[in-house]
Amino acid sequence: MMRxxxxxxxxxxxxxxxxxxxxxxxxxxxxxxxxxWQRFRFGFSxxxxxxxxxxxxxxxxxxxxxxxxxxxxxxxxxKSTPAFNVGIIANMRLGEYFDxxxxxxxxxxxxxxxxxxxxxxxxxxNPSRGNVWTDLILRKIECHYIxxxxxxxxxxxxxxxxxxxxxxxxxxSLNMMSAKNxxxxxxxPNGVKAEVIPIIKPYDVQVKGGFGFDFYTAYFKFTTxxxxxxxxxxxxxxxxxxxxxTNIEFYKKSPIVTGIQSLxxxxxxxxxxxx
Numbered sequence: 683m684m685r686x687x688x689x690x691x692x693x694x695x696x697x698x699x700x701x702x703x704x705x706x707x708x709x710x711x712x713x714x715x716x717x718x719w720q721r722f723r724f725g726f727s728x729x730x731x732x733x734x735x736x737x738x739x740x741x742x743x744x745x746x747x748x749x750x751x752x753x754x755x756x757x758x759x760x761k762s763t764p765a766f767n768v769g770i771i772a773n774m775r776l777g778e779y780f781d782x783x784x785x786x787x788x789x790x791x792x793x794x795x796x797x798x799x800x801x802x803x804x805x806x807x808n809p810s811r812g813n814v815w816t817d818l819i820l821r822k823i824e825c826h827y828i829x830x831x832x833x834x835x836x837x838x839x840x841x842x843x844x845x846x847x848x849x850x851x852x853x854x855s856l857n858m859m860s861a862k863n864x865x866x867x868x869x870x871p872n873g874v875k876a877e878v879i880p881i882i883k884p885y886d887v888q889v890k891g892g893f894g895f896d897f898y899t900a901y902f903k904f905t906t907x908x909x910x911x912x913x914x915x916x917x918x919x920x921x922x923x924x925x926x927x928t929n930i931e932f933y934k935k936s937p938i939v940t941g942i943q944s945l946x947x948x949x950x951x952x953x954x955x956x957x
Contacts, residue, residue: 721775727956730951732949735945737945756800757799758796758942759799769788783833789825789829794945796880797819802817825857825859825863828855829854831852843897847894847895849894849907849909853889854885855887856884857884863884865925883915886915886947892909910950917946
């Protein structure tokens with residue numbers, strides 16, 4: 683359902699931007715003719731993230747003693763979840779067609795949802811869902827990121843009051859929830875070892891790319907931008923990086939952890955920029 687909503691949202695934004703682009707191409711007096719010649723420009727950005735994960739799972743799961751061999755994990759997958767981001771635009775003109783853009787900001791509720799499907803039902807002591815017997819359990823990794831992205835922007839020639847561009851770059855992100863996430867939370871020590879939440883690194887590094895449409899109004903420049911980002915580092919924390927050693931053996935034996943071979947971030951972003 684979330685993916686369908688995201689696809690519908692993308693289609694609406696693309697259609698609306700094409701309409702605005704066509705309007706901006708019409709004849710008349712151009713707006714802000716000298717704006718792009720400024721060496722430095724500033725603004726702000728508001729956006730929506732669709733957060734998911736690139737997952738690689740192990741073909742043979744290591745089941746702890748108190749998980750029946752007759753109840754293996756069938757699959758582990760991630761679903762897209764929405765997040766909100768806000769940033770400050772700092773743009774430096776490199777030439778007629780190139781800009782350098784730095785957009786520090788925050789991404790709020792940038793959570794990663796991991797779903798684990800078992801062959802048969804198991805007890806899930808999860809307060810948010812109630813203590814239930816189920817074959818599908820959800821583990822939510824809570825994240826709020828400070829983002830430090832840097833882009834090179836390649837823009838087309840201006841077409842009256844509109845312009846199209848592409849951009850590429852990278853981003854370093856710092857997780858403000860890392861102190862909370864680095865604790866092994868056990869909801870039911872006497873139950874099965876399936877209630878822990880995977881611990882991830884306090885930072886992430888991504889490559890990013892996308893495209894956008896600039897629209898020049900009488901008073902400011904408005905931009906709609908579409909970006910995708912892919913994490914380049916392993917997010918799942920290793921044993922040395924886990925500060926809480928009290929229940930480390932419990933954590934290491936949990937199928938929630940042993941079933942994952944690799945976990946990397948993946949995000950699609952729609953941004954609205956005002957300069």
